[in-house]
Amino acid sequence: MKSSLNAQTIAAAALVAALLLLPAYSSLTGNIFILTLFTRIVILALAAVSLNLIMGYGGMMSFGHAAYLGIGGYAVGILAQEGIGSGYAQFAVALAASALFALVIGALSLRTRGVYFIMITLAFAQMAYYVASGLARYGGDDGLTIYKRSDFGGLVNLSDRVQFYYLCLACLLAVVFLIWRIVNSRFGLVVQGLRSNEQRMQAIGFASKRYKLVCFVIAGTLCGLAGALLANNTDFISPAVMYWTRSGDLMVMVILGGMGTLFGPVVGAVLYLVLEELLSQLTEYWALIMGPLLLLVVLFGRGGIMGLLGRLNRG
Amino acid sequence: MLLVVEQFLNGLQFGLLLFLLAAGLTLVFGIMDLVNLAHGSLYMMGAYFAATFVAWTGSFVLGALLALGATLLLGIVLELAALRHLYGRDHLDHVLATFGLILFFNEAVRLVWGPAGLALPLPSWLAFPVTIMPGIQYPAYRLAIIVVALLVALLLYLGVMRTRIGMLIRAGASNREMIGALGINIKLLYTLVFGLGAALAGLAGLMQAPILTVQIGMGENILILAFVVIVIGGIGSIRGAFIAAILIGLIDTLGRAFLPNLLRQILSSAAASTAAPAMSSMLIYLLMAIVLVVRPEGLFPASRR
Numbered sequence: 001m002k003s004s005l006n007a008q009t010i011a012a013a014a015l016v017a018a019l020l021l022l023p024a025y026s027s028l029t030g031n032i033f034i035l036t037l038f039t040r041i042v043i044l045a046l047a048a049v050s051l052n053l054i055m056g057y058g059g060m061m062s063f064g065h066a067a068y069l070g071i072g073g074y075a076v077g078i079l080a081q082e083g084i085g086s087g088y089a090q091f092a093v094a095l096a097a098s099a100l101f102a103l104v105i106g107a108l109s110l111r112t113r114g115v116y117f118i119m120i121t122l123a124f125a126q127m128a129y130y131v132a133s134g135l136a137r138y139g140g141d142d143g144l145t146i147y148k149r150s151d152f153g154g155l156v157n158l159s160d161r162v163q164f165y166y167l168c169l170a171c172l173l174a175v176v177f178l179i180w181r182i183v184n185s186r187f188g189l190v191v192q193g194l195r196s197n198e199q200r201m202q203a204i205g206f207a208s209k210r211y212k213l214v215c216f217v218i219a220g221t222l223c224g225l226a227g228a229l230l231a232n233n234t235d236f237i238s239p240a241v242m243y244w245t246r247s248g249d250l251m252v253m254v255i256l257g258g259m260g261t262l263f264g265p266v267v268g269a270v271l272y273l274v275l276e277e278l279l280s281q282l283t284e285y286w287a288l289i290m291g292p293l294l295l296l297v298v299l300f301g302r303g304g305i306m307g308l309l310g311r312l313n314r315g
Numbered sequence: 316m317l318l319v320v321e322q323f324l325n326g327l328q329f330g331l332l333l334f335l336l337a338a339g340l341t342l343v344f345g346i347m348d349l350v351n352l353a354h355g356s357l358y359m360m361g362a363y364f365a366a367t368f369v370a371w372t373g374s375f376v377l378g379a380l381l382a383l384g385a386t387l388l389l390g391i392v393l394e395l396a397a398l399r400h401l402y403g404r405d406h407l408d409h410v411l412a413t414f415g416l417i418l419f420f421n422e423a424v425r426l427v428w429g430p431a432g433l434a435l436p437l438p439s440w441l442a443f444p445v446t447i448m449p450g451i452q453y454p455a456y457r458l459a460i461i462v463v464a465l466l467v468a469l470l471l472y473l474g475v476m477r478t479r480i481g482m483l484i485r486a487g488a489s490n491r492e493m494i495g496a497l498g499i500n501i502k503l504l505y506t507l508v509f510g511l512g513a514a515l516a517g518l519a520g521l522m523q524a525p526i527l528t529v530q531i532g533m534g535e536n537i538l539i540l541a542f543v544v545i546v547i548g549g550i551g552s553i554r555g556a557f558i559a560a561i562l563i564g565l566i567d568t569l570g571r572a573f574l575p576n577l578l579r580q581i582l583s584s585a586a587a588s589t590a591a592p593a594m595s596s597m598l599i600y601l602l603m604a605i606v607l608v609v610r611p612e613g614l615f616p617a618s619r620r
Contacts, residue, residue, distance in 0.1 A: 061407060108604060112611040115350065115406060119546040120607045123600040126539065130600075134593025244539060248352075248414050255411045287422035294415030298408045299400055 007309040012263035015270065019169055023162045035161055037277060042168045043229045045269035046175055048253040050222035053179050055251070056260030057188065058215045059195030063118045064105075064125025065250050068098045068220050070132055070242035072227020077144040077237040087150030087158070091228050098224025099217055101128070106216035110209055122244055132239040143238025150232055158232050168229050172266070175222050180262055182218070191215045256297060258306025267305050320451050322572040323565070328457050330564020331464035335519035336537060337544040337556040338471060339512025345488040345551020347505055349398060350406050352413035354516055354541065355534025356420035357393075361386045361517025362524040362533065363424060366433040375438035382521045383514055390513020394506050402505070421531050432530035435521075460522050467518065468557060475553060484508060488551045540567075543603045549613030559614065563599050570595040 019042065026035040047069055054060040075094035084090065105124040112120050138144045149158040158164050182188045190211050193201045202208050231237045240246070249272070257268025275293075279286030301308055340354050364385045369378030397416070401409055437456050444452040475481035483504055486494045495501045520534075527533065544563050548555025574595045578587035606614060 055407075063410075108608050112607050115344075115550060116546060116607055116611060116613070118350075118406070118410075119542055120604060122539070123543065123603045123607075127597045127600045127604075130593045130596040133596070134590055136589035140589075245535065248410070251407070252411055252414060255407055259407070285422050285426050287418040288426065291415040291417070291419030291422065294418070295397055295412045298404075298412040298415075299397075 007312045008261070008263075008306055011267065011306075011309055015263065015267060016173070023165055027162075032161070035165055037273070039161075039165045039168055039233055040230075041270055041273045042165070042172050043226050043233055044250070044253065044273065045266045046168070046172045046229070047223050047226035048250050048257070048265035048269045049172065049175055049179060050219045050226065051250050052254045052259060052261075052265040053182070053222070054216055054219040055254055056264070057179075057183055057195065058191045058212060058219075060110075060212060060216060061118045061251075062121040062216075062219075063244070063247050063251065064121035064123075064128075065219075065223055066242050066244075066246035067101065067125035067128040068223035069227040069230055069246065070128060070237070070239065071098050071101055072224035072229075073231035073237035073241055074132060074135075074138070074144075074227075075224075076150060076228045076231040077146050078138055080146050080148060080150075081138060081144065085148055085151045087152040090150045091225070094224050094228035095221050098227070099221040102217040102220025103213070106213045106220070110212055110216065122247070125242060125247055126244060129239050129242040129244075132242060139238070141239060143236055143240070146231060146235045146237065149235065150228070164232070168233075171225060171229065175225070176262060176266070178222075183262075187211065187214070252294065256294070256304050258304035261304075261306040264304055264306040271305065317451055318572070320448065321453060322569055324447075324453055324457065324461070326565035326568030327561065328461050328464075328564070329568055330561040331461055331468070332519045332523055333537070333540055333544050333564055334468060334557050334560035335464055335515045335522075336541040337548070337560050338468075338553055339515040340541050341545040341548065341551055341553060341556045342484065342488075342508050343512045344545060346484060346491070346508055347402050348491075349401060350409040350413065351398070351512075352410060352538065353393070353416035353420065354512070355538030356417055357386055357390060357513045357516040357534070358520035358537060359424065359529075359531070359534035360389060360420065361520030362435070362529040363428055363433065364517070365521035365524050366435040366529045367428075369435060375441075379521050383517055386517025386520075387510050387514040390517075391506055391510040393513070394509040398509065399502070399505065417535070420534075424531050430531065432528040435524040435529060437525045456525065463518075463522065467515070471515075471553065480504075480507070540599070543599055545613075547603055547606045547613055549615040552613070552615040555613060555615030563602070566602060567595070567599050570598040574598075 019038070022038055023035060026032060047065065050068075051062065051065045054062055072094040075097050076090045079085075079090045079093060105121065109117055109120045109124065133141050149164075152158065156163050156167050158167065183192070190201065190206055194206070194208050194211060198208050227241070230241070253268040253272050254265045255268070256272055257266065258264030276286060276290065279289050283289075297304070303310065336354065336358055339357075340351065343349050343351050343354070361382055364382035365379055367378075368381040368385070369375055372378050372381070393416075397412070401412055441456040441459055443455050445455045445458055447453050447458075473481075475484055483494060483499055486499075487501070487504060487508075491501070540563065544559045545556055547563070548557070548559035571592075575587060575591035578591050578594070581587075582590065
């Protein structure tokens with residue numbers, strides 16, 4: 001970004017401002033529904049942002065990212081079921097479990113590349129899906145209702161809509177900031193170098209696999225956070241969260257917004273989910289419009305929304 | 316013994332169906348380098364077309380042939396209208412665009428045929444059990460599926476290995492630019508290959524239709540299995556797809572049938588009956604993960620680029 005005031009920056013700033021002011025709008029108009037909708041959008045944007053770290057910056061096309069949503073969610077759900085209501089414990093377990101899962105599947109998956117990588121991550125996510133379906137004690141296929149949201153003492157009350165929304169938004173902005181720092185650090189530059197030419201980076205002497213694995217684990221852990229928030233938002237967790245079409249949704253959000261841009265996935269998530277909501281109000285058959293729309297974005301809008309805005313700059 | 320033979324045949328039948336799906340997928344993947352998530356939708360369309368045309372014509376064979384033609388046509392139209400513009404693009408663009416197509420097809424089916432599934436009755440002349448071994452009977456329809464799928468596999472093998480078009484297809488799989496440079500009408504070849512893949516998917520869908528319910532989303536589960544097959548077999552390799560499909564079909568079916576009993580011998584019966592369904596569903600993904608870890612390009616890599 002050369003000039004500080006280009007279309008992309010303005011769009012990102014406007015979006016953040018709108019997200020920050022949303023609860024005020026909601027309480028002024030008494031429209032509670034929009035707050036619930038946007039809480040979900042912010043959480044899924046967080047997941048998309050984490051996916052963008054490996055997909056956009058690292059060039060690792062994971063088709064199993066929704067697995068972490070489930071792992072984070074089940075960490076909260078299972079601990080709540082077993083009587084451990086402390087949010088600190090629940091979120092710590094959610095993050096640790098996601099990191100561990102990412103470490104194991106990353107170490108195995110990174111042996112492959114290209115389409116094979118897409119497919120092996122998909123396979124691991126499907127395994128996680130079937131493990132969750134087999135958890136008879138925790139609802140199996142039907143899922144698990146969470147009767148009490150994570151308890152953070154007096155710090156923040158997750159059952160309060162506005163507080164929970166701001167917690168999710170704070171997590172999102174913190175993660176975007178973190179990714180900005182990562183991408184511009186030495187580590188992030190190495191990872192981006194690996195995306196453009198792995199052999200050359202190896203020849204210079206970088207242990208390519210180790211860098212990619214660390215990046216993969218960071219992204220998985222951050223998505224685990226989104227999973228823990230998502231379970232709190234719906235008071236429910238089921239294997240469906242991990243199904244492969246959910247991973248597809250996350251990929252669509254990232255590509256729609258613009259891969260490898262800082263705010264692209266947030267824009268993509270907002271656009272995708274708002275569009276889904278609007279179209280489904282318009283007609284029962286919303287996917288009939290949504291599907292071809294995605295096709296058109298691919299055919300004519302390279303680089304997603306952020307790519308379009310970037311071209312707008314150049315006139 | 317009786318159960319073993321029956322389940323073995325079920326596994327074989329399922330594997331051969333998977334092969335029909337995976338053959339088209341692996342050709343499109345290997346030659347056009349296109350990741351087509353909408354392949355499962357073509358499978359679904361084949362089943363819906365068959366259910367409709369059989370009801371119209373009152374004849375299973377006629378309806379099936381019409382459905383086959385309709386899926387072929389649909390595949391060609393799809394290629395001409397949308398997918399040919401995606402060749403040479405990034406795999407991610409393919410994923411996004413064909414994901415959109417899945418949404419579209421599912422919704423279009425809901426609009427046209429309604430949300431409830433359809434049933435395609437077994438053709439009466441195949442609705443009887445056949446004695447395949449003394450004391451062992453097996454449904455004639457499932458045997459017919461095995462025979463038809465094997466015939467198609469043989470035709471496909473002869474077509475790809477012995478004909479001029481097949482030679483071009485193989486050449487396309489190993490070096491696309493070169494056969495274009497040699498003056499082959501590559502666009503036409505691509506359209507033909509895509510149509511062929513669509514027809515094979517449609518055939519799998521319409522043959523499976525009388526056994527399962529014809530419903531929205533039926534393509535998605537099996538699409539992932541077909542991807543597992545082509546990844547294990549090696550992308551672009553029909554031989555690999557054949558072997559992997561039979562392997563997956565057998566492992567999946569036999570796992571579901573016998574794993575619960577095996578587990579019951581090690582675990583308590585309550586634990587076994589809860590763990591077994593999840594474990595047998597996981598088996599094939601486990602197999603795929605192991606294959607990819609040991610051989611990152613599948614069992615029969617078609618070409619080294």
